[in-house]
Amino acid sequence: MTFLCPKCKSNNSCLYPDKFVCFECKFETTSLEYNKILEKGGHKPKMATIKDAAQAYEPPQTLNIADLDKVSVEVPIEDREGKKKDNTTFKYKVAIVNGEEYRVPATVLKDLKIILETKPDCKLFKVVKEGEGMSTDYTVISL
Numbered sequence: 570m571t572f573l574c575p576k577c578k579s580n581n582s583c584l585y586p587d588k589f590v591c592f593e594c595k596f597e598t599t600s601l602e603y604n605k606i607l608e609k610g611g612h613k614p615k616m617a618t619i620k621d622a623a624q625a626y627e628p629p630q631t632l633n634i635a636d637l638d639k640v641s642v643e644v645p646i647e648d649r650e651g652k653k654k655d656n657t658t659f660k661y662k663v664a665i666v667n668g669e670e671y672r673v674p675a676t677v678l679k680d681l682k683i684i685l686e687t688k689p690d691c692k693l694f695k696v697v698k699e700g701e702g703m704s705t706d707y708t709v710i711s712l
């Protein structure tokens with residue numbers, strides 16, 4: 570069993586239970602420190618390639634409240650925080666249905682508020698989504 574000296578890179582060294590000694594350059598350190606040095610510089614993990622990343626890539630599964638056929642007004646809602654490309658954070662709300670998180674756009678809550686004001690006994694609603702990206706439109710329908 571040979572041990573590489575982190576200073577002179579020779580193998581003429583010994584790792585004792587409590588210390589590491591290099592017979593070549595007389596470098597001495599504790600076994601703990603020696604292992605730390607090895608972790609930092611010794612075993613560099615193989616770098617992932619673009620190919621590795623591409624093969625492992627899974628598009629983020631963002632479910633939307635509009636993906637549901639009908640939604641109960643009693644479903645729990647939670648706050649989430651996301652990161653934009655410029656590293657600034659933004660908050661959004663998700664409805665938890667059968668353990669899955671469905672994003673609830675602010676405009677849906679705004680419309681649902683009006684529905685509940687005019688129809689306080691509304692139990693179920695449905696969200697219809699039209700368009701994509703910046704021009705996405707949500708229509709909330711009381712069921």
Ligand SMILES: [Zn+2]
Pocket residue numbers: 574575576577578579591592593594595596
């Ligand atoms: Zn040495």
